[in-house]
Amino acid sequence: MPVPCGTGCGKNAALKRPKTGDALCKECFFWAFETEIHFTITKGELFKRGDSVAVAASGGKDSTVLAHTLKTLNERYDYGLNLMLLSIDEGITGYRDDSLETVKQNRDDYEMPLKILSYKDLYGWTMDEIVAQIGRKNNCTFCGVFRRQALDRGAALLGVKCIATGHNADDIAETVLMNVLRGDIARLKRCTAITTGSEGTIPRVKPLKYTYEKEIVMYAHYKKLVYFSTECVFAPNAYRGHARALLKDLEKIRPTCIMDIIYSGETMSIKEEVTLPSQRICTRCKFVSSQEVCKACVLLEGLNKGLPKLGIGKSSKAKKMLEEYNARQNTLEQVIDDLNDTNIKKKSGKKRNGLTDKCNSKTCCSGNCNSTQNNMEDNSKINSLLDEYSLKETDKPVQQLNDVSDDEEGCSSSCGRLGGLGVGF
Amino acid sequence: MICKKCGALGTITLRKKDIYCDVCFSINIVHKFRGCIGKNKILSKDENVLICLSGGKGSTVLLDLIHNGIVLDNHKKLRIRPLFLHISNGDVDRINNIIKQCKLYSFDVYIANIADYFEPNLKILNTNSLPIVNAEHNEKINNMFKDIPLSVYNDMMLKIKRSLFIKYAKLLDCELIFTAETTTSLAINLLSNISIGRGSQIENDIGFMDNRNEKIKIIRPMKDISQEELDNYMRIKQLTCINFDHHQENSIQSVISNFVGDLQENFPATVSTVCKTADKIGLHNDNKIKKDMKCIICESNLNRKNLKLSALEATEFSRLVSLLKPQPTPINSNDGLHTEDWAVVNSMHKSMFPFIHKTLCFSCSRNYAQMSQSQLTQTIQELILT
Ligand SMILES: [Zn+2]
Ligand SMILES: [Zn+2]
Ligand SMILES: [Zn+2]
Ligand SMILES: [Zn+2]
Ligand SMILES: [Zn+2]
Numbered sequence: 001m002p003v004p005c006g007t008g009c010g011k012n013a014a015l016k017r018p019k020t021g022d023a024l025c026k027e028c029f030f031w032a033f034e035t036e037i038h039f040t041i042t043k044g045e046l047f048k049r050g051d052s053v054a055v056a057a058s059g060g061k062d063s064t065v066l067a068h069t070l071k072t073l074n075e076r077y078d079y080g081l082n083l084m085l086l087s088i089d090e091g092i093t094g095y096r097d098d099s100l101e102t103v104k105q106n107r108d109d110y111e112m113p114l115k116i117l118s119y120k121d122l123y124g125w126t127m128d129e130i131v132a133q134i135g136r137k138n139n140c141t142f143c144g145v146f147r148r149q150a151l152d153r154g155a156a157l158l159g160v161k162c163i164a165t166g167h168n169a170d171d172i173a174e175t176v177l178m179n180v181l182r183g184d185i186a187r188l189k190r191c192t193a194i195t196t197g198s199e200g201t202i203p204r205v206k207p208l209k210y211t212y213e214k215e216i217v218m219y220a221h222y223k224k225l226v227y228f229s230t231e232c233v234f235a236p237n238a239y240r241g242h243a244r245a246l247l248k249d250l251e252k253i254r255p256t257c258i259m260d261i262i263y264s265g266e267t268m269s270i271k272e273e274v275t276l277p278s279q280r281i282c283t284r285c286k287f288v289s290s291q292e293v294c295k296a297c298v299l300l301e302g303l304n305k306g307l308p309k310l311g312i313g314k315s316s317k318a319k320k321m322l323e324e325y326n327a328r329q330n331t332l333e334q335v336i337d338d339l340n341d342t343n344i345k346k347k348s349g350k351k352r353n354g355l356t357d358k359c360n361s362k363t364c365c366s367g368n369c370n371s372t373q374n375n376m377e378d379n380s381k382i383n384s385l386l387d388e389y390s391l392k393e394t395d396k397p398v399q400q401l402n403d404v405s406d407d408e409e410g411c412s413s414s415c416g417r418l419g420g421l422g423v424g425f
Numbered sequence: 426m427i428c429k430k431c432g433a434l435g436t437i438t439l440r441k442k443d444i445y446c447d448v449c450f451s452i453n454i455v456h457k458f459r460g461c462i463g464k465n466k467i468l469s470k471d472e473n474v475l476i477c478l479s480g481g482k483g484s485t486v487l488l489d490l491i492h493n494g495i496v497l498d499n500h501k502k503l504r505i506r507p508l509f510l511h512i513s514n515g516d517v518d519r520i521n522n523i524i525k526q527c528k529l530y531s532f533d534v535y536i537a538n539i540a541d542y543f544e545p546n547l548k549i550l551n552t553n554s555l556p557i558v559n560a561e562h563n564e565k566i567n568n569m570f571k572d573i574p575l576s577v578y579n580d581m582m583l584k585i586k587r588s589l590f591i592k593y594a595k596l597l598d599c600e601l602i603f604t605a606e607t608t609t610s611l612a613i614n615l616l617s618n619i620s621i622g623r624g625s626q627i628e629n630d631i632g633f634m635d636n637r638n639e640k641i642k643i644i645r646p647m648k649d650i651s652q653e654e655l656d657n658y659m660r661i662k663q664l665t666c667i668n669f670d671h672h673q674e675n676s677i678q679s680v681i682s683n684f685v686g687d688l689q690e691n692f693p694a695t696v697s698t699v700c701k702t703a704d705k706i707g708l709h710n711d712n713k714i715k716k717d718m719k720c721i722i723c724e725s726n727l728n729r730k731n732l733k734l735s736a737l738e739a740t741e742f743s744r745l746v747s748l749l750k751p752q753p754t755p756i757n758s759n760d761g762l763h764t765e766d767w768a769v770v771n772s773m774h775k776s777m778f779p780f781i782h783k784t785l786c787f788s789c790s791r792n793y794a795q796m797s798q799s800q801l802t803q804t805i806q807e808l809i810l811t
Contacts, residue, residue, distance in 0.1 A: 007750045019740060020777060022747035031751035032743070039742050043734040180619060183698040185705045194734065210739035242688075249680045250620055254576055256740070256791070257620050257677060263736035263787060264624025267729060271628075271707035 014222070018212050018255035026222050033219050037207055038073050044194045046205040051161040052082040056151055057114070059087075059102030062166030064227040065216050066208055070164065071110045085114040086158060088150040091126025102228035109226070117154040119146060123296070125303055133303060145295045152287050155202045162197075167206045170213040170247065173261040178243035185270060192265035201281070201288050212258060437657050440693040447661050454658050457649045458490045459503070465633055467601065467644060474505045475599040477512070477590050478534065480523050480667030482655045483605030483647055489664055490647075491603075492530040508597050509534040512541075512589055513556065515563075522667040524553045537593060540566045542585050547596055569796070575676035577792045580621060584723045584789070587635070587643070594641045602643045609652035609689060611645070612699040616681045622736075622788045624706075626725045631703040637724040651696065652689060720786035727782050737778065737787060744777045 002012040005025035013023035017032075024032060040046070047053060055070060057063045067085060074081050087103045089096050100116060107114035120126050123146060155163045172192060179188040190196060197203030208216065220227055250257045281287065282294035289295070426435040428446035430453075435444035445453065462468060476491060478484040494503025509532055511523045520536050527534040533552035540562040541547060550556060570578055590602050606614065615631045618624065629635045635643035650658075659666070672678035688695045709730050718727040778790040785793060 006747055009750050017743065017747060020744045020747050022744065024747060028747075028751060032746040032749075035746050036739070036743055040734065040739065043738065045733060176619065177616070180616065180699060180702050181695060183702045185702060188702070210736065210743075242684075246616075246680070246684050249684070250677055253675060253680060254574070254677055259736040259740050260622035260788070260791070261620055261624075263622045264619040266624075266732060266735045267709070267787075268624035268627065269707050269709045269730070271705055274705045 015218055018214055018251075019259060021255075029215075030219070030223070033211070033215060034069055034072060034076075037069050037211060038077060040194070040210055041073065041079075041207055044205075044209075046164075046195065046207060047079060047081055047162065049080040050082075052084065052159070054084055054086040054115075054151075054155050054158055054160040054163045055112070056163055056165045057085040057087045057103045057106060058166070059099030059106070059228040060166070061216055061220050061225075061227045061229065062168055062208060062213075064102070064106055064225050065220050066164060066166045067106050067110050067112065068223070068225055070207065071112065083112050084158065084160070085110075085112050086151065086154050086160075086163070087114065087116045088122075088147070088154060089116050089118040090147070091119045091128055099228040102226060105226050115154070115158055117150070117157065119150070121157075122146075122150055122153045123300060125300075130303065145299055149285075149287055149294070149296045151204070152202060153285075156287075160202065162195075163202055163204045164207055165204055166208055168208045168211050168213045168216055169258050169262060170251075172206070172209060172265070173258045174240065174243050174247050176261050176265040177246055178239045181243060182239045185274060188265065188268075189270050192262055197288075210259070210262070212255075439651075439653060439657075450654075450657060451661055454486075454650060454654060455490065455493065457654075458646055459494070459501075461633065461646045461649055462644070465644075467634070467642065468505060470504050472505055472601060473597065473599040474507050475590065475594045475597060475602045476507050476509050477586075477602060477604050478509055478523055478527075479605070480511070480519055480526070481605070481669060482652075482659060482666045483607050483610065485526070485664050485666040486650075486655050486658055487603065487605040487647055488526065488530065488532070489658075489662055492532070507532070508599060510537060510590070510593055510597075511535070512537050512539055512586055514539050515558070517555065519667055520555060526667060527553075535593070535597070537589060538563075539582075539585060539589070541589055541592075542566060547592055549596055573796045575673040576621070576678060577795050579672045579676050579678045580617075580788070581722075581792060581796075587723070590643065591638050591641050600641055602641060603646055604643055605647055606645045607647050607650050607652055607655060608700050609685060609696060611648055611703065612688075612696045613678065613682050613685045615699060615703045616685065617678045620677050620681065622791060623725075623786075625709055625729065626723070626786070626788075627703055627706045628708050629725065631700075637719070637726075648700070651693075653693070720789050721784045722789040722792075723786060725786045727786060729782070737781070740777050744775060748775060 003016075003023045005011045005013045005028050006022045007024065007028045009025060009028055011025035011027070014026045015029060016023050017029075053070070055063065055067045057067060067083075070081070070083055073079065074083060085103060085107055087100060089100060103114060103116070106112070118126065151163055151165075175191045176188065179185075179191055194209050195203050195205050219225075247258070247261075254260075279288055279290055280292075282289035282292070282297055284293050284297040287294060287296075426438075426444055427433075428435045428449050429444055430449035431446060433446045433448075436447050437445045437450050439445065439450075468474075476487065478488060488509075491503065491505075491507050494501075495505065495507065497503065509527055511520065511534055513520050513536055515538065524534055524536070535550045535552055536554065536556045537550060538556045538558045540558055541556075543562040543565050544559060570581075573581075590604070594600070594602050611631050615627060618627055618630050623630065629637050633645055633648060635645075658664070672682055685696060685699075708726070709728065719725065720727060777794060778787065779785070779793055781787065781790040
């Protein structure tokens with residue numbers, strides 16, 4: 001029995017919307033889908049007229065649908081935005097080739113300028129070169145840290161006003177659950193913000209924040225959009241894995257739970273006496289960091305000084321490594337000074353923060369989720385936590401680190417994980 | 426296997442690593458229970474406390490801990506006057522078992538029925554006897570729970586029981602209520618709360634104290650004790666529980682309960698991490714809280730953070746555009762629609778969130794909307810209107 005479209009347009013419904021339970025035909029669905037994103041953009045005040053906006057493009061479904069919709073709405077409602085596509089090429093042989101081809105297709109289809117920036121452009125090293133330096137075992141650390149900062153660096157190079165990312169409602173709900181599981185109260189507070197970015201950094205916005213992954217897949221499918229779907233090479237960390245599995249099970253029972261979880265995150269308050277790690281700007285590269293020198297700069301320093309394992313694992317380990325190296329060679333005082341400096345300043349900074357600076361200023365706490373660097377203290381805390389959990393990863397310091405640093409940078413921004421067409425009938 | 430406290434032969438391994446002997450373990454449990462009440466300084470001397478018993482494991486251990494505390498004859502004596510209450514869903518066997526369980530400690534227990542929710546003039550009950558159930562109210566409650574999604578059933582059941590605890594506490598002249606949630610059950614409740622949109626209510630639903638009622642506070646003195654510890658305590662003290670508290674299957678709560686069970690098994694530290702997270706989540710502080718702005722079902726404050734846009738508006742908007750045919754959209758309109766479109770949705774009673782922020786909170790409104798098909802609508806409307 002065909003179900004009629006709920007708008008009364010006379011056509012038969014093609015899908016049932018998971019968010020509301022309404023049945024719509026294709027045409028009515030397209031309009032509803034796009035108008036909702038327009039609502040999010042205007043009510044959330046994501047853009048200003050005349051802004052140049054970089055759309056983070058991976059070739060996956062989320063970023064492809066985002067680029068398509070932004071172009072459509074920019075014309076329909078005359079936002080006056082200057083849209084461009086920004087892609088990051090990590091320089092992993094074979095991995096990005098297909099997805100970059102897809103991004104180039106997006107560029108032609110949507111007539112948007114495309115800038116592909118490589119890790120070589122941004123950091124002076126390709127992932128392949130890094131792997132050659134440090135071996136396969138440790139490359140995740142670099143990839144995770146560099147990946148989170150790459151968009152910021154790229155956007156700075158392009159001189160845009162903001163970055164639009166393809167994070168969808170499922171990604172955000174999953175991140176809320178993940179942060180509860182790992183007890184990360186600072187990220188729990190930030191992760192539902194529609195705009196993130198502290199003062200002096202390029203803000204990131206999420207126009208698909210309230211859009212279900214299932215509907216994104218359907219929209220792309222019905223509109224015959226070209227996208228690249230692959231499993232991400234970056235396996236999710238243990239917590240995200242658990243959160244994802246839980247969300248999938250919850251969604252089967254009650255599809256509205258995705259919006260409900262986001263609402264929980266949005267309306268929840270953090271107790272005033274809880275001090276959150278402050279965010280600041282890295283003194284080296286000027287990007288967001290929770291410490292004096294960001295993790296990316298520490299890693300780069302290590303690579304450039306021929307100490308590639310610097311910054312992998314615990315800070316105490318890194319320091320010891322440097323000291324040993326120094327004792328032998330006596331040439332790297334500078335690096336050690338930098339590190340010591342970082343640790344001392346960080347500690348006093350924390351104290352300052354706890355005593356006087358209540359962390360409720362906009363500049364501090366509405367900070368950027370995506371490019372937060374974890375301070376080393378956090379790392380060792382998580383390391384001991386992981387020991388406690390007896391996760392298999394414990395003997396692989398690499399994954400622990402990747403684990404902590406993995407932020408809301410879920411699959412949407414790095415790959416096109418394919419959701420099923422489960423809501424169609 | 427050496428007890429980490431006294432060096433004697435260990436008998437219990439907690440969290441896969443901490444070894445205790447029976448004696449040190451029991452001392453530790455009592456310590457956790459008393460510490461939880463003590464450090465929060467909520468008890469005044471010889472105060473009446475209503476102890477709510479379900480017959481489950483937590484309830485069984487709570488009963489034992491209370492008894493052990495009040496029979497002490499030294500400075501550690503627990504100085505409260507406990508009154509015991511069981512709210513029944515009509516299971517006569519369970520009632521008889523709870524009466525028996527209390528008799529072992531020479532305690533009397535009041536037995537109420539869930540249908541009392543609809544009784545405007547509650548009366549003090551006889552102890553240790555089956556409750557007299559009002560047939561009309563009973564039919565109402567059965568209708569209310571007929572054909573509703575199980576997730577809503579579980580959630581509503583919690584809210585109804587909470588409301589009855591408070592009503593009976595008032596009647597029995599208690600300003601404090603003890604309930605028996607453990608670390609494990611609170612971790613389940615925390616994740617459930619988040620998954621049904623009750624994130625802003627976490628402090629009252631999961632924290633040490635539910636402070637929503639002005640007169641009567643609900644305390645959770647077992648919040649630092651885990652399921653694993655309960656099991657060991659019951660084994661040592663040779664306690665048996667009457668039933669297993671469990672959620673209706675195929676619900677948000679049962680999925681989460683299974684999930685937390687797996688965590689407990691494989692990553693026990695995660696469960697306490699989850700609960701520590703709850704301790705850091707507070708209430709939205711608004712100095713201008715109006716007294717009457719409370720949800721009539723869960724008593725949560727209806728004041729909320731000032732958000733430009735939240736999942737609530739986004740959901741309402743999704744409903745709106747799902748009812749409208751595609752239309753050429755006015756460029757200057759803020760949301761791409763004509764203002765009269767909103768009025769149409771409201772007049773059609775198609776809102777996703779009936780009574781929201783007027784008499785119901787987000788989640789209670791969501792529950793209400795999911796129940797509207799059943800005969801509940803009228804019953805709840807009576808409640809809303811009274
Ligand atoms: Zn239609
Ligand atoms: Zn992936
Ligand atoms: Zn830096
Ligand atoms: Zn011992
Ligand atoms: Zn409510």
